[in-house]
Amino acid sequence: MSEIVGLDIGATTSCVARFDGRAARMIDLPDGSSYLPSVITFVDGGYVIGHDAIEAGRKHSTFMFRNWKRQLGAKWHDMEDTGFQTVESRDEAGNPTGFLAYQGPDRCYLPEELTSLIAHELLRAAQDKLGAMPKGAVLCVPADFIQSQRDAAERAVLMAVDRLREEDGKDYPFTLELMHEPTAAALADGYDAKRATRIAVVDLGGSTLDVSFIQSGGGLTVVKTTNGIRDCGGIDWDKMLADYIVSMWRTEHPDLADPATRDAAMSLILTEAEDVKKRLSSKQETSFRIDDFDKEPNGEDVHLNYLITRKAFEEMTAPLLRRIIGACQIALEDAVRIDPRFSVKDLHAVLLVGGMTRMPSIQEAVKQFFQRQPSKKENPETLVAFGAAIRGAMMEGRRPDLAIQDISSHALALEVVGDTAAILLPKGSPFGASAAFDVTNEIDGQAQLSLRVLSGEGSRPSTCEVLASTEHKIAFFEARKARVPLIAKIDASGRPTVILDGKVIYGEDEAA
Numbered sequence: 001m002s003e004i005v006g007l008d009i010g011a012t013t014s015c016v017a018r019f020d021g022r023a024a025r026m027i028d029l030p031d032g033s034s035y036l037p038s039v040i041t042f043v044d045g046g047y048v049i050g051h052d053a054i055e056a057g058r059k060h061s062t063f064m065f066r067n068w069k070r071q072l073g074a075k076w077h078d079m080e081d082t083g084f085q086t087v088e089s090r091d092e093a094g095n096p097t098g099f100l101a102y103q104g105p106d107r108c109y110l111p112e113e114l115t116s117l118i119a120h121e122l123l124r125a126a127q128d129k130l131g132a133m134p135k136g137a138v139l140c141v142p143a144d145f146i147q148s149q150r151d152a153a154e155r156a157v158l159m160a161v162d163r164l165r166e167e168d169g170k171d172y173p174f175t176l177e178l179m180h181e182p183t184a185a186a187l188a189d190g191y192d193a194k195r196a197t198r199i200a201v202v203d204l205g206g207s208t209l210d211v212s213f214i215q216s217g218g219g220l221t222v223v224k225t226t227n228g229i230r231d232c233g234g235i236d237w238d239k240m241l242a243d244y245i246v247s248m249w250r251t252e253h254p255d256l257a258d259p260a261t262r263d264a265a266m267s268l269i270l271t272e273a274e275d276v277k278k279r280l281s282s283k284q285e286t287s288f289r290i291d292d293f294d295k296e297p298n299g300e301d302v303h304l305n306y307l308i309t310r311k312a313f314e315e316m317t318a319p320l321l322r323r324i325i326g327a328c329q330i331a332l333e334d335a336v337r338i339d340p341r342f343s344v345k346d347l348h349a350v351l352l353v354g355g356m357t358r359m360p361s362i363q364e365a366v367k368q369f370f371q372r373q374p375s376k377k378e379n380p381e382t383l384v385a386f387g388a389a390i391r392g393a394m395m396e397g398r399r400p401d402l403a404i405q406d407i408s409s410h411a412l413a414l415e416v417v418g419d420t421a422a423i424l425l426p427k428g429s430p431f432g433a434s435a436a437f438d439v440t441n442e443i444d445g446q447a448q449l450s451l452r453v454l455s456g457e458g459s460r461p462s463t464c465e466v467l468a469s470t471e472h473k474i475a476f477f478e479a480r481k482a483r484v485p486l487i488a489k490i491d492a493s494g495r496p497t498v499i500l501d502g503k504v505i506y507g508e509d510e511a512a
């Protein structure tokens with residue numbers, strides 16, 4: 001039977017879950033496993049995905065892509081070092097579009113196109129399991145994602161659905177809703193608990209960190225505060241270790257090619273770095289080894305082989321740990337701002353979510369900060385998909401006893417003049433909130449208002465994401481006498497809309 005399924009498309013692994021009436025369960029993938037590595041390799045004029053992509057990537061690593069999640073919607077000029085060959089994307093006429101893309105063998109691929117290949121695989125598996133195309137999906141995204149990342153994630157799933165429709169020759173109806181990953185985890189963890197408890201969710205995955213304080217249980221999941229770091233995730237631990245290995249290699253082999261200049265070599269080093277990082281979660285030391293890594297001028301193979309201790313790894317990545325604790329501190333300060341009597345002692349539990357929370361030093365730092373032992377789930381990766389599946393069941397009316405109140409993670413603002421912005425809806429506004437304003441003219445006889453809708457943390461436009469720019473003509477007024485009505489709102493799933501003088505200038509609003 002058709003259902004709304006829960007999608008967790010992670011930087012490292014992805015999965016799809018359903019709510020079967022009693023509990024959320026993983027949907028098995030064609031190879032029988034529940035998890036699909038978020039890896040795509042382009043080979044032989046096509047592509048392979050997941051474990052096959054890792055295997056193919058070992059042989060043809062040039063076009064193996066992984067860890068693109070936080071590049072969703074990224075502008076070309078904001079590019080970070082992804083470890084892969086990236087280019088500025090081009091439209092069909094060959095003009096640059098300003099967005100970051102990955103260079104494939106035949107053309108460049110936007111991050112959302114890569115995500116859509118994963119979404120296609122997951123939805124196809126769900127279709128096979130349910131015997132019908134899912135009638136919708138709840139897609140989890142990091143709470144701290146900015147609007148362009150959310151939009152790109154959404155487009156990715158819709159692109160996959162379009163492809164499924166085309167392949168099956170059927171025009172499936174499909175509903176898509178986004179959900180914040182830590183909220184999904186808290187819902188999955190506490191939806192059947194009788195009594196409400198206050199928990200901190202620390203969600204550290206492959207690419208991002210979210211720290212949310214959530215009240216959960218008694219059928220209600222209420223998010224109190226949320227904070228995050230969009231460029232702090234497992235890949236950053238991998239990169240630090242990879243940089244360390246490269247510097248050692250350079251010192252010892254000044255005569256050989258610098259691996260940092262060879263994409264294929266860096267891809268191998270990053271893959272091994274991730275494996276070493278994982279092994280160090282259960283071992284005190286392990287070898288970082290890549291056989292036949294290079295050749296001496298005389299043709300002799302050279303292996304790359306270093307012993308890495310957990311202590312050394314923890315020392316080199318200590319700055320990342322400090323960033324995590326910094327985000328926990330900000331979350332705590334936010335909670336105190338809402339309720340001045342709040343302290344960490346008022347939390348009933350700390351829930352660790354995301355694969356990176358398996359790292360002992362992260363568990364220890366979180367424990368020290370919150371002064372309590374975090375609850376360790378056997379599979380911290382499953383909670384997000386389970387929460388999304390439960391949310392799907394709620395949307396279908398199958399769980400009328402449950403409700404969620406989430407909040408915005410960024411302020412919605414309007415740039416009025418120069419480098420100042422008026423906050424329309426502050427960060428932390430509940431989904432469903434709205435506010436009305438009058439926009440005015442700054443100078444006598446100003447013929448039009450030039451406005452920009454912004455999303456961001458502070459009141460300085462230069463630090464914000466520009467959602468929309470608009471010019472609005474006004475009649476002659478003395479300075480500050482014009483009154484143009486503006487409504488700002490966030491819908492039930494967190495999408496902002498701004499309406500100026502009855503016209504939507506950002507977002508969608510059927511009623512406008």
Ligand code: AMP
Nearest residue numbers: 010012205206234278281354355356358
């Ligand atoms: P997620 O996005 O929740 O799937 O988390 C993926 C991240 O967790 C990746 O960076 C993985 O390398 C990392 N990870 C998974 N298992 C472990 C482990 N045992 N120790 C350390 N990191 C891990």
